[in-house]
Amino acid sequence: MMASSYNAKEEDGHHSGAVGPGGPGAIKSKKPDNTAFKQQRLPAWQPILTAGTVLPAFFVIGLIFIPIGIGLFVTSNNIKEFEIDYTGVEESSPCHICSQNYAWNNTNPCQCSIPFTLEQPFESNVFMYYGLSNFYQNHRRYVKSRDDSQLNGDKNSLTNPSKECEPYRTNGLPIAPCGAIANSLFNDTLELLYNFPNGTSISIPLSKTGIAWWTDKHVKFRNPGGNNNNLSAAFAGTTKPVNWRKPVYELDPSDPNNNGFINEDFIVWMRTAALPTFRKLYRIIHKNKDMPTLPPGNYTLNITYNYPVLSFDGRKRMILSTISWMGGKNPFLGIAYITVGSVCFFLGVVLLIIHHNYGSRSNNADIPN
Amino acid sequence: MRARMSHLIPACAGEENWVDSRTVYIGHKEPPPGAEAYIPQRFPDNRIVSSKYTFWNFIPKNLFEQFRRIANFYFLIIFLVQLIIDTPTSPITSGLPLFFVITVTAIKQGYEDWLRHKADNAINQCPVHVIQHGNVVRKQSRKLRVGDIVRVKEDESFPCDLILLSTSRDDGTCFVTTASLDGESSHKTYYAVQDTKAFNTEEAIDTIHATIECEQPQPDLYKFVGRINIYLARDEPVARPLGSENLLLRGATLKNTEYIYAVAIYTGMETKMALNYQSKSQKRSAVEKSMNSYLIVYLCILIGKALINTILKYVWQANPNRDEPWYNQRTESERQRHILIRAFTDFLAFMVLFNYIIPVSMYVTVEMQKFLGSYFITWDDDMFDEELDTGALVNTSDLNEELGQVEYVFTDKTGTLTENNMEFIECCVDGHVYVPHAICNGQVMAAAAGIDMIDSSPDAESREHEELFFRAVCLCHTVQVKEEETVDGIKRGIHQGKATSFYISSSPDEVALVEGMKRLGFTYLRLKDSHMEILNREDEIERFELLEVLNFDSVRRRMSVIVRSNTGEYYLFCKGADSAIFPRIVSGKVDQVRARVEHNAVEGLRTLCVAYKKLSHIEYEEVCHLLNSAKLALQDRDKKLSEAYDTIERDFILLGATAVEDRLQDKAADTIESLHKAGMKVWVLTGDKMETATATCYASKLFRRSTQILELTTKRTEEQSLHDVLHDLSHTVLHHHGSMIRDTFSGLSNEFQDYGLIIDGATLSAVLKPAPEGGGGASGGNYKEIFLEICRNCSAVLCCRMAPLQKAQIVKLIKASKEHPITLAVGDGANDVSMILEAHVGIGIMGKEGRQAARNSDYAIPKFKHLKKMLLVHGHYYYIRIAELVQYFFYKNVCFIFPQFLYQFFCGFSQQPLYDTAYLTLYNISFTSLPILLYSLIEQHINMDILKKDPSLYRDIAKNSLLRWPIFIYWTFLGVFDAVVFFFGAFFLFDNTTFTSNGQLMTTNTQMMFGNWTFGTLVFTVLVFTVTLKLALDTHYWTWINHFVIWGSLLFYVIFSLLWGGIIWPFLNYQRMYYVFMQMLSSGPAWLSIILLIMVSLLPDVVKKVLCRALWPTTTERIQVSAAGSTLHSPQGPYRGKRIICFCFFSQPVLLSKTEKRANRAFSPDSFSVQNREKGK
16 A cells, blocks of 8 residues: 555656666566575474474473462462451441541541451561552543652642643642642551550551652652752642642651652552552551561551542452562462463363374375275 | 747637647748648647656645545544544554654655656756757757657667658668567667658758648557648648658667657657556455455444443443542533533544554555565566576565465466467468478478478469469568667577578567578568568569558458569468458368368467459559558548458458467466466467467366367357357256266265366357347346356366457456456466456566566566466465464454453543553554564465475465455454453452562562553563464464564563663653563562463464364365474475375365355366376376
8 A cells, every 4th residue: 555656667667776676676687696585495493383292382381380370379378468448338337437427628537446356467577558449540530640740859840730730730829749649649547556465555566668669769759859858948839739638748747758759658649550449558567576567366447537438439448468479469360370270281181182083194194095 | 938938829729729639840830821820839848757746745745645545544533633632642652653654655755756856857858959950959858849850860769759750761761679668679660751751861851841730649659640741842732641650659769770850749748658657557455355344344343442432431420429539520621511522522532542453554564565575576586587587577566465366367378378489380372281391300390291292293373373372471571681680679580591680570470481481492581662572492582562561450360461573563462360361262272271271270380371362553553542541541540441451451362371380388288287276267368269279278288188178159159049059058067067066075076077168259249248228138148147157167268369358358257257256367468468457466478579568467477387486386475474464463453452442441431541652652563563574574384395386275275265254253352362361360460469569679578569550561561472472373484584573572572661661751741651660570470470361362372273273174284284294204305295295185175075065166176187086096
């Protein structure tokens, strides 16, 4: 289709440099070069997929996949995971009241506590997640509603945020950080208390750093004005997102390295989830030296209930999980490996039968009758 | 320019009077008073413009032309939609590829046009010599005007179309070669008008006073009518006819003549050469047609997807908390938009999101594949002919794959099947046979034995007849004697007695005849001063004045000359086809001659009959008058001439007949046999007579001894009505055909009859004649159907006595028959051009009858035998390559886009793209483009030697078998399956669990969450690997280039992703991909799932391939296996002929019965005969 309707051959031959495979250049060329490439005789490996060649491959795949699958499955099963839904839809739930009379612009924080029991100890580092469902962080309007240069500390973008942030772009003053994602930052506070059998309880130390990608925290997200400690000055001329209670430079006043745009809770939130049901890392409980990180026993989850989800039938969860070399609890991968391995093995057997019955026939087929 | 302007006003006034003809005033001189008014007309200058664009209009015009193409237009629309509405993907994603395609095409076309400009300039500025006021003036060619008198020297080419006025030769002739126009390198003689030939100096020519009236320019190179009015001193003007023999065409070159004077009559774009610029209609291949229908299917899928998503979106959004949850509000302006407008924009946005399913790059790749691929044809060493010093030529690369789809081959006989290298065999005068000695000693001796040789004691009358015959043959021709040692073109004759002269003619038969006469004692010496000189047996020179030549044409099939002997007797000699001569005979030994002619025809010799009549002086005057009045006619000159010829050429006395042999081309029979085995039906269309053609057909194994010949000729239709004959034949054929099917199913097909049909031109036109209104009812129309039915069941058809147009008619008939088979026409002469243009694929043989066929063909090959490799190897390869290319392209884009479609269900139908913009843009352009392009250039599923040795493999790809709907659907479903695997594989990893990674690149074990971009990248990575590996699985021919490209493009993807994610790109307003790829790779489960998903996606296809190969192997697959086996056993020979041939023979019944079940198509009987033979062994 790209070929021009003009055909070089139709010329009277007065220009011989015309392009085109059949151009006069080809007429002039005497004997064509006898190279392997031009004669399409390059040495080549000519594999053919036959039952005979594929058979061993199937068995090998089966033999490799099944053990991997079993390994994955076992590892995944060894991971301990605990999940509490604290949305408070049910009337029995301690958070029911909070959930009912709460709207995002409410000023009074609502507190609720949910007790729970861990049957088994959680060894090693424990990861604490919050999970939301039915929350469309991957909605297009939402995903693009951010300004990466603003988040990267660009002065111009700070005061003149991208159009993509509409309708969360300005609120009198330009909003920093602008956009729907930042505006809807998850703002429940979760605390974990361990209740000793004697009735006393201690708060479990939750580490709030190290939860975001290193590159995000150190490269992609930057406060305006660089390492300037006076964040409020750097953010001068901007206003906080509509839903926020406090401006961005007060996200974590205690730690200047975790404040402003480089607040890790903020960074984690800004990485939009792929699916409407998702969990995000909230805190890390670093392991103790001698005792399990979370010994079995009774715990209380203290929630500062700020984040409304009922309006869109959402759910909020808190998840505690240990991890392994392959990440979090993930039975799917193990099962999938076992299944595929078995299917390959089975197909190998089927092919063996076919090869045995038909393969010989097709090899001897050259003598009919 | 000023001159032109001054002509403007009178031209307007005069235009109406000169619609059909023009008047040219030689030397711009007004005619003397009393003649018609001087009406200067306006003609274009002599500038040749072959270029399409100028510097200024290139961009708009080229863009306009490119966007007229439907695909480009589609992409433009998508691009504009992206620009206008808020779409999920940036306009760059479709704008960049489109821009790329448009730019590349524009550069290519611009370059071509630049070359044309350069060529035009070179032509337009080259100097010409114009006579002005008796002086020679140098002018640039483009400034030449109609009416200028031009001097052209030897070896110069003519700057425009000229009427010859005078030459340096006294007889007013000049020699011209038209090699660059029609490829005929022979020297043609052109004549000056007798009344002007004396004006052959600069001064003299300036005094000439004449006007030329001629038709307006028309593209036919060989047709011209005009009249010259010469005003001699004060007399009435002398009018002389002008014909094509007076017209020197632009582009032709003057030879053997020192100089000529001629007057320009057509200039610039009105020259016949320029009028022939028009490109012929573009042919489109069957693959392209299926590609287009697939496109429509995909367009429907695309619209369907967009519609479904739009509807679901609004259903889903019915809940306002879903439509606008508190965290994700619309802007005010969005809210205010009308719902219908919103829905429509959403629909468009979905269209844009899914538009990649129809990739721009497919067109580019197909185009490049065809363009680059055709080089392999021109490079092919096997199709190189040493003698002609040329290989195959590709005039259009659009039809490469069509070569693999041919079902009907229409071939010319003379020059295509045969050498067109004539050799005089014998002549027969009144039943006495004369054989030249030279050949007697040669190979023909055996055949000639037993024939009565020259009568030792002929009586006086036969002696006289004999000599008259020899003289007739010596005189009745248009042969020229070339008296130099070097001839520019192909040597037409062998050395004469004097070592420095050759016979040259556009018809090789004539040369052979004159040569033959020389061996029998009569030597034609030269044409001098209108006198033909013959050296007779007694070494005396006889001179005959040549009075008239009634040229040969293919309708009359004869030519005549009128000569006056020394003794003043007028003779008319005529030679021509027997059918053209016999009806015009009044006396002579017709029966003996006819018997001999028929005998010779059966031997496959070309026969001509020679007759004469004596004219009295009065008769001659009448003839002259008749001819001149016909020649002078401006209107319908051809018709009048042929009427005149018809009246003149009658009442002959038969002299005898000649026989000339045209040997079969090298390996012609082998080629035809191969084509038959490949399932093609070979038809021979020839103008020759039935007996000769039949003999050739037997010799070339088109007909075998076992073939039952059905005749549909005038001879038969004279006895029976056409209707009965047709029904008889169809009954015979169909009845047998029916029983054959039964036999196959019962496994007894021993009794097989294969049919050959012979039809002649007259009967054919009767068959094709449309039914008379009302009278015959439906029967007339049915003839065509019955005829087609018969033809379909014949393995070979011979059509003889065909006029050129009838050849095209036949091709058209078959093309239009209900199965729409792919036709191929092959020929070498001008008479094959119509059929070459008509057929799906036209192949020209670079033969001796000029290059016209080659010029008009799609492919040109030096010899008929090269057709075998062209079809069986190149055609086969290109077909499987392009078929895979097309299927694969749709497949890989289904894989690409379907996950995006599925993703919409999980992102609230918000048109959120799954992949990053860079991936969307580069997927088709760079990540997956090269491997398939390379595959489609160098894939060889079977070794080419095997393809050549086993033509039956061609049947495996017949009828567009790799692009049928089931296969297309299989590929599409495979694509959908793979897409589902990619998407849900990633989905379950993300949804169910914590799919996490070591955020600090393996330094700590902090667990971080992945977002939607990682999800997309994971899917995309699996996608790129799967799609590339799928192609790797399909590749049967792994050269180092394949390895390089396949692994290279995967590596490129990885490197690109690392780079793309490795930097904060300052020019982007988003940094969504920053470190996404690296983070993904730092996660163990990501690696495991990538490997798993690739395996799962490829598994079904591998299983399908292996199972099909094991359980229902095609011939091709069997041979692949055995070839691989034999290479294993004997590394030096990849192919063991015997074993494999056995293979394919065995497989044919299987194959055929399979196809038979599928479609009740005609059996190609050939396979059965092959099988029978096999059984006989």
